[in-house]
Amino acid sequence: MSVDSSTSSDASLSNPNSPFIKTARFMLSAPSIKFCPENDKPEFCLAGRSNVGKSSIVNAITNRKKLAKTSNMPGKTREMNYFLMNESWYLVDLPGYGYAKVSKKEQERWKHALGEYFEKREDIRLVIILVDIRHKPQESDLDFMFWLASNEMPFACVLNKSDKVNKKRIAEAKQELRNEHKAMNVEVPIIVTSAGPGGDISELENLIQSFL
Template identity: 40%
Template sequence: MHVKEAEIVMSAVDPKQYPDTGFAEIALAGRSNVGKSSFINKLINRKALARTSSKPGKTQTLNFYLINNSFYFVDVPGYGYAKVSKTERAKWGQMLETYFTQRDTLRHVFLIVDFRHEPTEDDIQMKDFIEYYNLPYSVIATKCDKIPRGKWNQHFYRIKKALNLPSDESLIMFSKETGEGFEKAWTLIEGILAEYDEAAQD
């Protein structure tokens, strides 16, 4: 897909603030500082549209990015950052649960993990949460350029086993530096959008 237009259109904390365009939405969930914003920026070929921060836990809203005036990436608050208070974590958890369980236009979730490390308990809990609510999802393992290519298979299957993924296709290795996984991610996204458009026409 050639991205001609991309903009952040709103930051929301409850359903009254969600967009009402009816466009498909693809949510990005992951630990703070795992590279969700960098993933978005790489896909849309923008340096800094999605907000990156040196302070993990800073994103406290659902950030809706409108792409080509046809669908949204939704960056959700990161989890697993110890310095965020229990009260804040509980508030974010409620916000995520509301969005994931009530949003009809949410078509897919990208669970973003760090390719260099085995998934954390928080990653596993998020995956279980997504599955519990029967949401389609894929796992994106960022920063694969940081690992020697000869060790990719080892890391790939370690992540797949830890998350108990059903197939190799459920996991995409990605690098903002080299573009690894760029085409695979877009092929997946285009398929998601095509299914949504087809369902809307029925």
Template identity: 40%
Template sequence: MLIKTSEFIISAVKREQYPTDNRVEIAFVGRSNVGKSSIINALTNRKKLAKVSQTPGKTRLINFFLINNDFHLVDLPGYGYAKVSKKEQASWGKTIETYLHGREELKRVVLLVDSRHKPTADDITMFEWIKHYGYDVIVVATKKDKLSNNDLRKSEKLIRDTLKLTSEDKLYFFSSLNKKGRDELIDNLFGDLASEE
């Protein structure tokens, strides 16, 4: 699948602000500093589609992007940023949960984890949440370029064990920096859900 066009549609907090055109949605979620904006920009080949911030935890809204005039890529707020007040963390959690709860257009959630570290308690909770709501989930480990092949194997085992992934659960590694395997990742994430051209 080729991503030919991508455009920002709307930032939303409340359910009534979400798009109502019934297009399929694929949501991206992860910790504040996992490189979510970078991977969205790498996949869409747009430098500034999703705003990359020097301060983790900047995305407090749900951002909807229209891809190929066909489906929405949804950027959910980053979680787990320690320098934010508990109250603010709770409000992001509520924003994410409101979106996940009964969103019929949502067909898949891509959970981003940092390939260099063991998934956190927040990552585990998020994975369980997605499963609880019955959505298809794919785990993508970011910052692949920082690991040797040997470390990659260790990281894969650690991520699979920590999140209790089954053999059916999909896990991919990706670097937004060198974009190796970008086309393959696009096919794996979106190919089966995109409309045939």
């Protein structure tokens, strides 16, 4: 389980520092679709390559340091981790895709679990794809975006780790993504975050709120 168990049992921890998230609690870790909760609440899922900052976003949005476990070693999150926000919607921290150092067998298991997840979860309100702002979107990102677009799934792109680049690169990275979306014939929100200490995730909070 890739979650801080000391916080996972909190019934609903109040969070006075976040005007958006009043309560947040870890629900469960699902190794495959059959362990996911009932399709009874809207869910927002965090997807993207390993190490891009998906679990860090969970912590930043809930203003908790260790609600989700993060690591500078890619491949940390290996299951679908459900967090219940404001007792009304799920934020789902997914395993990263495109990480070569995990065994072939494990990669195949993730691929299968993620494929089933995106096909069978009925209440996905928005797929939030994180991309490292320092790099061009990789083939695995583009394949995934194309698949979502072809299946008419709502998604948004989040350029994370913005604290590591200058304004010029921010504009450039946004344009790169816009060009890719244009080629796919879709218009997709593109926002910028920093999930590190003292970072800014306000654009993501606003985006989620607009989909709730």
